[in-house]
Amino acid sequence: MTERPNGHRPTLEDVARRAGVSKSTVSRVINGEPQVRTAVAERIRQAIAELGYLPNQAARSLVTRRSNAVAVVVTEPQHRLFVDPYFDCQLRGIRNELVRQGAQPVLLFIEEPNDYPRVRHFLGGGHVDGALLFSLRTDDPLPATVDHMGLPAVFGGRPAVASGHGYAYVDADNRGGAREAVRHLVSRGRRRIGTTTGPLNQASAIDSLDGYRDVLLEASAHLIAEGDFTRQGGAEATAALLDRCPDLDAIFAASDLMACGALHMLRARGQRAPEDVAVVGFDDLPTVAETTDPPLTTVHQGIEDMRRLMARLLFQRTSGRPTTGDSAPPLDSVITPTRLVVRQSA
Amino acid sequence: MTERPNGHRPTLEDVARRAGVSKSTVSRVINGEPQVRTAVAERIRQAIAELGYLPNQAARSLVTRRSNAVAVVVTEPQHRLFVDPYFDCQLRGIRNELVRQGAQPVLLFIEEPNDYPRVRHFLGGGHVDGALLFSLRTDDPLPATVDHMGLPAVFGGRPAVASGHGYAYVDADNRGGAREAVRHLVSRGRRRIGTTTGPLNQASAIDSLDGYRDVLLEASAHLIAEGDFTRQGGAEATAALLDRCPDLDAIFAASDLMACGALHMLRARGQRAPEDVAVVGFDDLPTVAETTDPPLTTVHQGIEDMRRLMARLLFQRTSGRPTTGDSAPPLDSVITPTRLVVRQSA
DNA sequence: TTGAAAGCGCTAACAC
DNA sequence: GTGTTAGCGCTTTCAA
Numbered sequence: 096m097t098e099r100p101n102g103h104r105p106t107l108e109d110v111a112r113r114a115g116v117s118k119s120t121v122s123r124v125i126n127g128e129p130q131v132r133t134a135v136a137e138r139i140r141q142a143i144a145e146l147g148y149l150p151n152q153a154a155r156s157l158v159t160r161r162s163n164a165v166a167v168v169v170t171e172p173q174h175r176l177f178v179d180p181y182f183d184c185q186l187r188g189i190r191n192e193l194v195r196q197g198a199q200p201v202l203l204f205i206e207e208p209n210d211y212p213r214v215r216h217f218l219g220g221g222h223v224d225g226a227l228l229f230s231l232r233t234d235d236p237l238p239a240t241v242d243h244m245g246l247p248a249v250f251g252g253r254p255a256v257a258s259g260h261g262y263a264y265v266d267a268d269n270r271g272g273a274r275e276a277v278r279h280l281v282s283r284g285r286r287r288i289g290t291t292t293g294p295l296n297q298a299s300a301i302d303s304l305d306g307y308r309d310v311l312l313e314a315s316a317h318l319i320a321e322g323d324f325t326r327q328g329g330a331e332a333t334a335a336l337l338d339r340c341p342d343l344d345a346i347f348a349a350s351d352l353m354a355c356g357a358l359h360m361l362r363a364r365g366q367r368a369p370e371d372v373a374v375v376g377f378d379d380l381p382t383v384a385e386t387t388d389p390p391l392t393t394v395h396q397g398i399e400d401m402r403r404l405m406a407r408l409l410f411q412r413t414s415g416r417p418t419t420g421d422s423a424p425p426l427d428s429v430i431t432p433t434r435l436v437v438r439q440s441a
Numbered sequence: 442m443t444e445r446p447n448g449h450r451p452t453l454e455d456v457a458r459r460a461g462v463s464k465s466t467v468s469r470v471i472n473g474e475p476q477v478r479t480a481v482a483e484r485i486r487q488a489i490a491e492l493g494y495l496p497n498q499a500a501r502s503l504v505t506r507r508s509n510a511v512a513v514v515v516t517e518p519q520h521r522l523f524v525d526p527y528f529d530c531q532l533r534g535i536r537n538e539l540v541r542q543g544a545q546p547v548l549l550f551i552e553e554p555n556d557y558p559r560v561r562h563f564l565g566g567g568h569v570d571g572a573l574l575f576s577l578r579t580d581d582p583l584p585a586t587v588d589h590m591g592l593p594a595v596f597g598g599r600p601a602v603a604s605g606h607g608y609a610y611v612d613a614d615n616r617g618g619a620r621e622a623v624r625h626l627v628s629r630g631r632r633r634i635g636t637t638t639g640p641l642n643q644a645s646a647i648d649s650l651d652g653y654r655d656v657l658l659e660a661s662a663h664l665i666a667e668g669d670f671t672r673q674g675g676a677e678a679t680a681a682l683l684d685r686c687p688d689l690d691a692i693f694a695a696s697d698l699m700a701c702g703a704l705h706m707l708r709a710r711g712q713r714a715p716e717d718v719a720v721v722g723f724d725d726l727p728t729v730a731e732t733t734d735p736p737l738t739t740v741h742q743g744i745e746d747m748r749r750l751m752a753r754l755l756f757q758r759t760s761g762r763p764t765t766g767d768s769a770p771p772l773d774s775v776i777t778p779t780r781l782v783v784r785q786s787a
Numbered sequence: 788t789t790g791a792a793a794g795c796g797c798t799a800a801c802a803c
Numbered sequence: 804g805t806g807t808t809a810g811c812g813c814t815t816t817c818a819a
Binding site for chain 2: 811812813814815
Binding site: 106107108118119122126150151152153154155156157158159 | 795796797798
């Protein structure tokens with residue numbers, strides 16, 4: 096263990112004493128302020144090293160009102176997360192940007208209702224300068240919570256209570272993307288086009304379905320099967336569709352994973368893709384869309400870039416400004432465009 | 442937004458004023474101390490609710506020296522993590538136990554060397570009461586770091602510098618488990634037994650290999666292929682083994698995922714399992730071992746329980762005792778037993 | 788049962 | 804350039 100003058104972790108004061116200067120000077124060196132004589136700065140750095148001194152962040156953020164950490168809150172059963180390449184992609188984008196800003200990303204999971212109060216205290220307690228939040232259900236209390244406590248936050252995907260509030264979100268044009276996907280199917284002569292949706296308590300799933308309906312104005316409810324964005328859920332929803340409409344000739348799946356599940360189910364049912372049933376996915380995850388058999392025609396949304404953008408928006412709202420909830424910050428949400436990538440499945 | 446007396450987040454003082462009492466009394470109510478008259482307590486709770494007050498954790502931990510948060514540090518490229526059911530299992534165990542203790546789990550990734558200083562500052566800054574660390578390479582600086590700053594920590598897997606330090610670890614009996622696996626193969630009449638190992642800069646991989654060697658005293662180096670615990674790595678290592686020893690009749694893989702990769706590669710090479718080549722895995726991950734074809738014979742290590750145990754050990758070292766680095770805490774590492782689960786692959 | 792006062796370790800004016 | 808001083812928002816003796 097390190098030498099501890101008294102038995103505690105060394106403090107600024109210990110360093111100051113050891114270097115024969117005042118606390119302020121030490122503080123200046125630590126915070127990289129230039130106006131300290133090089134010789135003195137060197138002496139201080141030495142003392143810091145000898146003592147193994149590490150600034151107490153609690154004390155620091157008590158006065159600066161900053162922590163240099165950003166929470167990444169994922170409202171999703173962990174077990175889903177750890178098997179879905181979509182999240183990997185999201186987190187990579189976020190991490191890269193956050194680290195570039197010098198912020199420490201701190202990942203929090205919400206798996207059950209019990210978790211909310213704890214997370215709320217964590218977020219409200221000044222542990223982080225801001226939060227990036229994902230996968231919210233339409234009835235999620237988190238948007239109201241962060242708004243209420245004035246914590247800078249950016250959502251991945253449009254939150255249910257979208258406007259009039261002090262937070263921003265970044266979302267892909269799910270509706271437009273869905274429209275394009277379905278139009279593509281129509282243009283290829285498909286007439287019985289079903290869709291397997293995400294959980295309909297999530298805005299993105301709803302938006303996607305709306306896009307589908309925009310094109311297929313009078314699509315019967317039989318052609319719509321709710322899923323959950325997973326492979327398994329996609330397979331099951333596809334089975335339901337097939338049972339209800341044996342003459343189905345196309346499926347628009349709300350995620351690549353679901354499209355992948357659809358492909359499997361089709362094969363199991365003896366249907367060929369795209370000959371008998373064409374399939375279009377959504378996401379364009381490289382590890383999925385390019386490796387299915389046949390490769391997926393899908394709607395591309397630059398996930399990694401979107402997430403990077405979220406981190407940038409957050410930075411803009413946290414930087415400079417301490418955690419005071421002053422005059423309403425600019426509401427600068429972004430809807431990013433999507434584009435259809437045609438491969439072999441449709 | 443909430444009402445903010447001045448434009449800041451409400452403080453204890455604001456609550457006290459509103460309830461017409463002193464800060465101390467409010468503090469008592471917040472911390473659930475009993476000796477406050479019910480009427481007063483009620484009035485205070487009301488004021489708290491009206492103000493939307495949330496305690497400032499920085500201020501609090503500045504005096505209590507506790508944060509009620511525990512860091513879970515994973516030294517692993519995130520992209521590996523998000524595709525490996527092993528991690529899911531680990532995290533579930535940890536989370537459950539931590540939450541039970543009322544601690545907020547906070548996940549940190551280390552993906553590249555640059556991340557170390559930042560994480561070090563985070564850990565040393567008092568943001569967390571302790572840390573649970575995983576997947577350490579033998580040359581990882583983290584054990585020394587946390588030891589040096591006196592942060593209570595428990596490692597998942599034996600760290601390289603094992604003894605004489607103030608930290609504990611929990612590890613499965615990798616060596617014993619490997620021995621049992623290989624003995625099983627021998628008892629089934631297998632004679633050309635190869636092994637696909639984990640990365641040999643990780644203690645668990647080394648221990649496993651040692652167990653293999655314990656049984657096969659003079660195993661030639663040709664029978665050992667280094668992998669990385671992944672499916673892909675397992676397939677590649679298996680291919681290498683097959684190339685070097687065409688008459689191979691058994692493989693001991695250091696993880697279920699690698700065993701799974703082995704099964705695939707064997708099939709691709711026209712070898713039957715277990716008839717031509719028997720395969721034994723390690724981990725006994727339900728989602729993997731039970732679903733391969735054929736189902737895996739593998740070494741069971743109760744991962745979830747092990748991780749829960751880690752969290753308990755940590756609790757024992759953090760609770761009560763503030764972050765002072767006082768007299769060396771009990772070094773109470775645990776090696777948990779393993780057992781062979783025989784299914785069809787060997 | 789409640790209040791007053793001190794202080795946790797740090798930064799930020801402000802003097803010198 | 805460097806030191807002094809006054810808090811940041813809380814908990815915690817100690818008195819009342």
